Amino acid sequence: MTSEYDDATTFDLTADRAAVKLSSDWGIGNAVNGGIIMSLLAQATSAVSRGADGHGDVLGLSAVFLSPGTDGGGETTTDVLRSGRSMTTAQTVLTQDDTERVRAFVTLGDIDRYAEPITLNPQPPTMPEPDACVRSSDAPPEALSQSGLLSRVDIRLDPACVGWAVGQPSGNGELRGWIRFADGREPDLHSLLLFLDAFPPVTFDLGAKGWVPTVQFSGYLHARPAPGWLQVRTRTTTVAGGLHEEDAQIWDSTGRLVAQSRQLASARF
Amino acid sequence: MTSEYDDATTFDLTADRAAVKLSSDWGIGNAVNGGIIMSLLAQATSAVSRGADGHGDVLGLSAVFLSPGTDGGGETTTDVLRSGRSMTTAQTVLTQDDTERVRAFVTLGDIDRYAEPITLNPQPPTMPEPDACVRSSDAPPEALSQSGLLSRVDIRLDPACVGWAVGQPSGNGELRGWIRFADGREPDLHSLLLFLDAFPPVTFDLGAKGWVPTVQFSGYLHARPAPGWLQVRTRTTTVAGGLHEEDAQIWDSTGRLVAQSRQLASARF
Numbered sequence: 274m275t276s277e278y279d280d281a282t283t284f285d286l287t288a289d290r291a292a293v294k295l296s297s298d299w300g301i302g303n304a305v306n307g308g309i310i311m312s313l314l315a316q317a318t319s320a321v322s323r324g325a326d327g328h329g330d331v332l333g334l335s336a337v338f339l340s341p342g343t344d345g346g347g348e349t350t351t352d353v354l355r356s357g358r359s360m361t362t363a364q365t366v367l368t369q370d371d372t373e374r375v376r377a378f379v380t381l382g383d384i385d386r387y388a389e390p391i392t393l394n395p396q397p398p399t400m401p402e403p404d405a406c407v408r409s410s411d412a413p414p415e416a417l418s419q420s421g422l423l424s425r426v427d428i429r430l431d432p433a434c435v436g437w438a439v440g441q442p443s444g445n446g447e448l449r450g451w452i453r454f455a456d457g458r459e460p461d462l463h464s465l466l467l468f469l470d471a472f473p474p475v476t477f478d479l480g481a482k483g484w485v486p487t488v489q490f491s492g493y494l495h496a497r498p499a500p501g502w503l504q505v506r507t508r509t510t511t512v513a514g515g516l517h518e519e520d521a522q523i524w525d526s527t528g529r530l531v532a533q534s535r536q537l538a539s540a541r542f
Numbered sequence: 543m544t545s546e547y548d549d550a551t552t553f554d555l556t557a558d559r560a561a562v563k564l565s566s567d568w569g570i571g572n573a574v575n576g577g578i579i580m581s582l583l584a585q586a587t588s589a590v591s592r593g594a595d596g597h598g599d600v601l602g603l604s605a606v607f608l609s610p611g612t613d614g615g616g617e618t619t620t621d622v623l624r625s626g627r628s629m630t631t632a633q634t635v636l637t638q639d640d641t642e643r644v645r646a647f648v649t650l651g652d653i654d655r656y657a658e659p660i661t662l663n664p665q666p667p668t669m670p671e672p673d674a675c676v677r678s679s680d681a682p683p684e685a686l687s688q689s690g691l692l693s694r695v696d697i698r699l700d701p702a703c704v705g706w707a708v709g710q711p712s713g714n715g716e717l718r719g720w721i722r723f724a725d726g727r728e729p730d731l732h733s734l735l736l737f738l739d740a741f742p743p744v745t746f747d748l749g750a751k752g753w754v755p756t757v758q759f760s761g762y763l764h765a766r767p768a769p770g771w772l773q774v775r776t777r778t779t780t781v782a783g784g785l786h787e788e789d790a791q792i793w794d795s796t797g798r799l800v801a802q803s804r805q806l807a808s809a810r811f
Contacts, residue, residue: 332785333758333806335604337631337647339624354642355608360757362606364645373623376633376647378606380757380806387783392748392811393715395779446662479661488629488649489602491760493787493806495780510664511764511799514656516601518762518802530780533787535804537602537649537762542661 276458277425278467282313286324289351291317295369297344298421304341306422307487308470310367310375311336314349315463318365318379321351327361330384330462335491336377345369359386384462388496397504397524400431403451407435426471427455437477446509448475451502452523459500460525465532466492468503469521475507476517476540485538488516492534501526512540545727546694547736551582555593558620560586564638566613567690573610575691576756577739579636579644580605583618584732587634587648590620596630599653599731604760605646614638628655653731657765666773666793669700672720676704695740696724706746715778717744720771721792728769729794734801735761737772738790744776745786745809754807757785761803770795781809 281299284291299309315331323329347369355362361381367374400406406429410417417423430450436443452468453460460468469492474485504524511518517540523532550568553560568578584600592598616638624631630650636643669675675698679686686692699719705712721737722729729737738761743754773793780787786809792801 335606335647335758335760337604337623337649339631354606354645362608376623378604378645378647378758380606387785389783391783392781392809393779393786394782489604489647489760489762491604491758491804493758493780495782495785510662511762511802512661513663513764514658514660516656516764517662533780535760540661 276454277456278454278458278464281309282316284313284317286317286320289321291320291349293317293347293349295342295344295347299425301420301422302484303343305343306470307338307490308467310342311377311466311470312463314365314367314375314377315379315466317349318351318363319381319463322353322361322363322381325353325356327353327356328381328383330381331379331494332360332382332384332387333380333493334377334466336375337489338375338487339373342374343369347374384494384497395522395530397528398449398506400449400504403429403502406430406450407432422471425455426452428452428472434478437480442478442480444479446475446479448472448478448507450505452505453502460498460503462494462497465494465498465523468505468523469532469534472505472507472521475509475519476512479512481540481542483541485540488537490534490536492532494532496529496531498525498531499527515540545723546725547723547727547733550578551585553582553586555586555589558590560589560618562586562616562618564611564613564616568694570689570691571753572612574612575739576607576759577736579611580646580735580739581732583634583636583644583646584648584735586618587620587632588650588732591622591630591632591650594622594625596622596625597650597652599650600648600763601629601651601653601656602649602762603646603735605644606758607644607756608642611643612638616643653763653766664791664799666797667718667775669718669773672698672771675699675719676701691740694724695721697721697741703747706749711747711749713748715744715748717741717747717776719774721774722771729767729772731763731766734763734767734792737774737792738801738803741774741776741790744778744788745781748781750809750811752810754809757806759803759805761801763801765798765800767794767800768796784809
């Protein structure tokens with residue numbers, strides 16, 4: 274039995290192109306979540322790189338979002354820009370009906386080579402256990418009906434940072450919580466790109482409303498995650514003129530920082 | 543009289559291409575500093591974008607470094623990927639002798655539109671005044687002779703984080719200090735890309751040695767800097783397996799965060 278995530282990230286590879294299908298099952302509003310698109314793009318890029326005797330594990334991915342992905346078919350095209358002894362650098366473009374959705378730089382390597390030894394690892398934040406947190410499945414029905422994503426990932430938010438859900442944002446600009454696949458699939462390396470972009474907008478904690486389209490995204494993957502819940506913290510320190518930057522960090526169940534990202538995105542107040 | 547920086551970032555534009563010249567005057571070892579390359583690339587991209595009735599101020603720039611820039615001529619080629627009402631997205635590639643050096647995604651807009659109002663601005667770190675800091679011009683002669691960059695930017699490091707220079711790194715993974723052009727030119731928007739990448743490697747503060755090639759870089763520019771000294775803080779929180787991430791922040795003389803970046807780079811211990 275395959276998982277919902279595996280179904281959503283399958284593709285049909287021919288040389289440097291992969292036929293893909295985006296699904297509103299992973300949507301927020303009419304747009305397909307950028308995280309599931311990046312996970313799919315990472316896997317297609319990995320397959321092309323391996324086919325060209327390059328590396329297969331994503332170490333870093335920088336993307337620009339050119340138009341919202343929509344329900345239906347699409348295609349990725351990958352150019353291997355450089356293939357060295359320790360790293361491969363590629364560029365992948367996702368199009369739907371000849372319209373570019375996402376363009377990304379992907380740096381690949383052998384993740385296990387870069388995962389050890391650990392010189393510096395930031396500690397995960399202190400937060401209540403998942404069962405003592407606020408469940409995404411308890412979101413208002415109108416929010417759930419607009420977001421297929423919310424029923425496919427199980428998010429548990431620290432109660433100390435969900436005041437915004439009842440009109441009392443903390444003003445700290447930080448969300449903390451847990452995340453995993455709702456159907457029990459364990460996380461793997463490339464699924465971290467989904468989890469980096471699956472939390473509610475951190476600007477909710479500042480009183481912002483509504484969806485916040487990503488302009489640029491940059492994520493680094495540091496190690497394969499151990500099985501179990503992932504801990505996520507998102508923060509923003511810089512908000513001005515309708516734009517903000519958001520940092521996300523993910524720790525696995527061993528307390529290892531396995532992924533981090535930064536994005537430039539809109540913010541509506 | 544033009545400044546050293548203006549001389550180093552001039553170009554000759556023809557349609558979507560700019561003939562450029564890289565100079566080892568801005569080098570570290572044999573490689574031309576990535577920051578001066580990004581400043582030059584940003585200006586060429588801005589010129590192409592304006593010529594296509596797009597926006598002219600860089601808001602975000604994500605780059606992959608494919609091979610070290612060397613002393614001599616080169617060419618940038620810019621593709622405008624998307625031109626909307628509020629933002630333009632472009633891709634620019636820098637080549638020398640048909641070899642790709644740097645490839646970048648550049649998001650442009652009207653910076654003054656996004657600079658205000660300020661909702662959240664991180665406070666600059668507390669550090670001694672520039673005259674009470676350690677000057678880059680006091681670096682050992684062998685370091686100065688290897689780095690043209692070090693004589694063109696005036697860096698003043700907080701004495702609390704230069705122990706590494708005498709074999710006593712603090713282990714904190716943080717550098718703080720001031721920066722400006724040595725010839726007195728005031729900072730402008732696109733020069734912030736140079737200043738984001740001009741400090742010594744933050745891994746020196748952890749006892750690492752030697753040069754740390756950048757793999758991926760992502761920088762955001764938030765506002766035009768006011769005249770005067772810029773305050774810089776670089777930090778790393780994640781170092782493993784010979785790779786690290788480095789965050790840089792720049793505040794202008796009014797205490798406004800005007801730029802920030804994150805990069806994935808090597809680390810040699």
